[in-house]
Amino acid sequence: MKMSIVFSSLTGNTKKVAEEILQIMPKGTDIYDLKELDHGLEDELLVLGYWVDRANPNKEMVEFMETFKDKKIITFGTLGAYPDSDHANETKENTTNILEKNNEVLGNFLCQGKINPKITEMFMKGGEGKVHKMTPERLKRHQDAASHPNEEDFNNARNFVESILMNL
Ligand SMILES: Cc1cc2nc3c(=O)[nH]c(=O)nc-3n(C[C@H](O)[C@H](O)[C@H](O)COP(=O)(O)O)c2cc1C
Structure with a gap:
């Protein structure tokens, strides 16, 4: 199954997590910074990374997410709040709501940044x-x-995505 990671990052936190996740992805997985992506994606599975803005993915990533149909999608994000907070849970719910009308959401990961x-x-x-x-x-x-993100966050992010891929 062809897979790509696409991330959006203002200050580098989300980019770091994206690069860590890449380490456990199958060979041939592409990684793109959203602001440099200049073509459509045919991949069956996408791993999408965002920074949190008002309990949602950042605006550029929301607009990008809204373009997909019939994809399997894993999301990850970094936020100032604690990852076990109501704010983080609300962010995950909002992210799922954006995607799930037209796609299958396999999981959402968040860590502090x-x-x-x-x-x-x-x-x-x-x-x-x-x-x-x-x-x-x-x-x-x-x-x-x-x-943050620290080594534990990187480890958690890699494990989170890896366990989803193993159960596909
Ligand atoms: C304009 C702005 C709005 C933000 N809003 C939130 C927010 O609503 N909740 C939150 O937990 N963190 C918020 N943050 C913190 C960022 O999501 C966090 O620092 C993130 O790790 C930044 O990721 P990046 O380095 O990839 O850009 C905000 C940051 C900025 C700059």
């Missing part, structure tokens, strides 16, 4: 209204995210 310091700074300054206020919990989350 360091947050651009400019975003943390924006929160520290009070941001744009109440939703962007810095709280001790949020600061802790940003600090925790700073060391």
Whole structure:
């Protein structure tokens, strides 16, 4: 079965996870940065990586996801929040909803990814209204995210995708 990985990454976190997943993919699997992809994909199975924006894949990846029909799809993403949080679960649900009308979603993986310091700074300054206020919990989350994705995340991501492929 022909497979490709396509990722979208602003600051490199999701790209790193994509490159780790590639290590366990069958020989001949292609990997593309979405912003450089200039042709359609005939693959039967796609592994799609995104960074999380408001509990959804980033906009460019959502638009890309909406172009597919009759594919088997595994998704992975990186986010500032904890991967076992309600926010992460909501993100996975939203991602599945985008894809499952026309495709078969085989699984969704998320791990933390360091947050651009400019975003943390924006929160520290009070941001744009109440939703962007810095709280001790949020600061802790940003600090925790700073060391991710780490080796454990890479291992989890590789294992997650590998176990799905083994059961195909
Ligand atoms: C504009 C913007 C919005 C974000 N929104 C969220 C969010 O809603 N939830 C979250 O957990 N992380 C959010 N983040 C954090 C990123 O998803 C996270 O740092 C991710 O690892 C970035 O991946 P990348 O390095 O591949 O670009 C946001 C980051 C940016 C820049």
